[in-house]
Amino acid sequence: MSRIKNVSQLYTRWIPRDLMLYYGILAVWLGTTAMHIPDGYLSPATSIIMFLIVLPFWSIGVRKLREKITSRNVPLIALVAAFSFNIMMFNIPLPGGTTAHAVGGALAAIILGPEVATMAISIALVIQAFFFGDGGILALGANCFNMAVVLPYVSYAIYQAISKNQPAASKRRMVGAALGGWAGLTVAAFFAGFEFGIQPVLFHTANGTPLYAPYPLSVSIPAMVIPHALAASLVEGLVTALVVGYLQRANQSALEFGKKPEISTEQSGFAKWRALWTGLAVMIVLVPVGLLAPGTAWGEWSAGKLSSLGLGFVPQGLANLSGLWSAPMPGYNLPALKNASLGYILSGITGTIVIGIIAWLFTMLVGAHKSGSK
Amino acid sequence: MFAEQMAREQGLLQEMDPRLKILSALAVLLAVGLSRSLVVILVLYFLALILAAFSRIPLGFFVKRVWLLIPFFTGVIALPALFITPGPVLARLPLGLVITQTGLTTALFLLLRVGTSVSVAVLLVLTTPWNSVLKALGVLRVPAVIILILGMTYRYIHLLLHLTNDMFLSRKSRLLRRMNGPEERRLIAATSGTLLNKSLQVSSEVYLAMQSRGFRNYPRTLDTFKMRRTDWLAGTLVIITAAAAIWMGR
Numbered sequence: 001m002s003r004i005k006n007v008s009q010l011y012t013r014w015i016p017r018d019l020m021l022y023y024g025i026l027a028v029w030l031g032t033t034a035m036h037i038p039d040g041y042l043s044p045a046t047s048i049i050m051f052l053i054v055l056p057f058w059s060i061g062v063r064k065l066r067e068k069i070t071s072r073n074v075p076l077i078a079l080v081a082a083f084s085f086n087i088m089m090f091n092i093p094l095p096g097g098t099t100a101h102a103v104g105g106a107l108a109a110i111i112l113g114p115e116v117a118t119m120a121i122s123i124a125l126v127i128q129a130f131f132f133g134d135g136g137i138l139a140l141g142a143n144c145f146n147m148a149v150v151l152p153y154v155s156y157a158i159y160q161a162i163s164k165n166q167p168a169a170s171k172r173r174m175v176g177a178a179l180g181g182w183a184g185l186t187v188a189a190f191f192a193g194f195e196f197g198i199q200p201v202l203f204h205t206a207n208g209t210p211l212y213a214p215y216p217l218s219v220s221i222p223a224m225v226i227p228h229a230l231a232a233s234l235v236e237g238l239v240t241a242l243v244v245g246y247l248q249r250a251n252q253s254a255l256e257f258g259k260k261p262e263i264s265t266e267q268s269g270f271a272k273w274r275a276l277w278t279g280l281a282v283m284i285v286l287v288p289v290g291l292l293a294p295g296t297a298w299g300e301w302s303a304g305k306l307s308s309l310g311l312g313f314v315p316q317g318l319a320n321l322s323g324l325w326s327a328p329m330p331g332y333n334l335p336a337l338k339n340a341s342l343g344y345i346l347s348g349i350t351g352t353i354v355i356g357i358i359a360w361l362f363t364m365l366v367g368a369h370k371s372g373s374k
Numbered sequence: 375m376f377a378e379q380m381a382r383e384q385g386l387l388q389e390m391d392p393r394l395k396i397l398s399a400l401a402v403l404l405a406v407g408l409s410r411s412l413v414v415i416l417v418l419y420f421l422a423l424i425l426a427a428f429s430r431i432p433l434g435f436f437v438k439r440v441w442l443l444i445p446f447f448t449g450v451i452a453l454p455a456l457f458i459t460p461g462p463v464l465a466r467l468p469l470g471l472v473i474t475q476t477g478l479t480t481a482l483f484l485l486l487r488v489g490t491s492v493s494v495a496v497l498l499v500l501t502t503p504w505n506s507v508l509k510a511l512g513v514l515r516v517p518a519v520i521i522l523i524l525g526m527t528y529r530y531i532h533l534l535l536h537l538t539n540d541m542f543l544s545r546k547s548r549l550l551r552r553m554n555g556p557e558e559r560r561l562i563a564a565t566s567g568t569l570l571n572k573s574l575q576v577s578s579e580v581y582l583a584m585q586s587r588g589f590r591n592y593p594r595t596l597d598t599f600k601m602r603r604t605d606w607l608a609g610t611l612v613i614i615t616a617a618a619a620i621w622m623g624r
Contacts, residue, residue, distance in 0.1 A: 039403060039406070039407065039495075040406070040483075040488040119523075124527070127527060127528060129495070130498070130507065133439075133495055133496055137400070208460070209480055210459070214459060239563075247570070
């Protein structure tokens with residue numbers, strides 16, 4: 001057989017001729033499960049916001065890269081990125097006769113650690129976007145967030161949770177790898193579905209025509225999560241577990257590269273709770289999502305809302321007390337700003353700061369009773 | 375590869391400074407993304423076609439390379455939108471299916487945006503040698519270590535592709551019958567694992583080779599790009615076109 005001259009030949013060589021039509025139809029279906037978002041599906045505003053969200057993860061990754069470069073192999077990252085790229089090309093037969101392909105992100109996270117895995121997968125995605133047109137250029141922020149941030153971090157967290165102190169050759173590591181791979185890709189698919197689904201809500205013409213991705217959340221999220229959870233994520237988990245198993249037999253040191261050092265230095269102050277602060281910041285940024293939900297929460301109606309719900313009368317106690325307190329930021333909004341989502345975020349930040357001050361005061365009061373406390 | 379050959383031709387876009395090309399591509403992509411008018415996107419697409427023609431890219435090849443893959447899948451994804459988007463009815467089909475006007479507009483928006491964006495990206499890559507693309511990324515403040523790794527990744531993708539092909543070939547050439555499912559899965563697991571092993575081994579050898587040639591953990595790239603008068607003229611034209619497109623499509 002002659003050497004393969006380009007990538008497309010890799011696909012057509014190993015598929016049995018009589019099943020070409022079957023695989024062709026399946027490829028079309030599976031193509032809709034592909035996570036690479038092309039340009040045109042997301043508005044430029046969304047793309048720019050996704051770039052801003054992914055930027056801190058990139059800078060963490062670059063910083064980690066520079067650390068590891070002084071003492072580790074420089075080309076390792078390039079080779080893992082190339083490896084991830086190749087893995088994306090393997091068509092793996094699933095039970096039932098279909099095929100699917102994996103991203104390799106969970107494997108990269110287990111081997112390199114999630115921060116450096118982010119960079120390796122981002123690099124593979126950049127090459128795919130520029131050189132193969134797989135995934136848009138403006139959409140790189142969103143694609144990198146879904147596949148290079150959510151996927152490795154979630155898989156790594158689950159892998160660590162399941163197999164943290166297991167010996168290197170234990171079966172539990174394979175189980176952790178499989179579950180991590182499955183969960184990582186499914187959660188990434190959820191985020192992609194979310195990014196698609198908010199487009200018609202936020203970006204449409206005056207008469208309601210969606211300008212970008214046309215399907216609302218109720219369609220886009222199931223459409224992304226279900227095919228991934230049932231097929232592509234299974235493949236990701238399978239590939240991750242199989243390769244981790246192979247490495248346990250053949251090259252255990254490869255699994256040690258991403259491990260954190262055994263001796264942990266005591267961190268103080270901000271660094272100690274860094275994960276918590278980051279989670280809080282992420283939650284504050286995601287706050288405007290709440291604006292998408294229509295209607296008022298059950299049981300939180302104002303007097304006016306009650307009558308519009310068809311109650312017919314307002315209970316006496318409610319009428320007496322409802323005007324007792326006029327809030328400085330009524331309804332989580334700052335009327336002077338005339339912008340609902342900005343007001344929502346500001347109320348989130350304000351609330352967090354107020355709670356933080358109260359908690360700090362509390363710990364000062366309580367801590368004063370303890371001796372030599374942190 | 376084929377693309378490198380085209381990047382060395384004497385065409386219009388091949389003469390442009392790669393940094394300018396990247397920034398222009400981003401400007402046009404932004405204009406396509408922001409446009410609320412189908413006509414503007416169509417005009418930008420035809421502009422891309424004209425630029426491709428002037429850059430000695432065979433138009434048939436260009437159109438096939440752009441439309442045959444990603445926009446094809448986009449068409450499949452956009453198809454249900456024709457029917458389920460609420461709006462005034464455009465056409466009634468048998469089986470109770472109704473194509474709405476808003477559905478058609480949305481599907482066209484999606485398809486044209488994706489097609490034009492992919493065309494711009496393909497134009498950029500076909501008219502610029504890959505190494506120049508990487509070096510030009512420095513203008514976007516991409517860290518030097520990332521550019522170094524991008525270059526190496528590109529080289530090693532092809533190396534690993536050939537290695538993978540050889541591994542599959544060696545296994546299949548020892549077969550007397552077709553493999554069943556579990557055997558195929560074992561083959562893929564072993565191939566992936568061996569590929570990873572080889573990647574790690576090659577990486578340590580490459581690191582030693584780089585060190586022995588003077589690499590001291592700090593990557594440097596040679597940037598010899600100079601903006602000439604034609605580049606400044608082209609840049610101004612691009613800014614005017616993009617601004618006009620954004621304004622007309624608002």
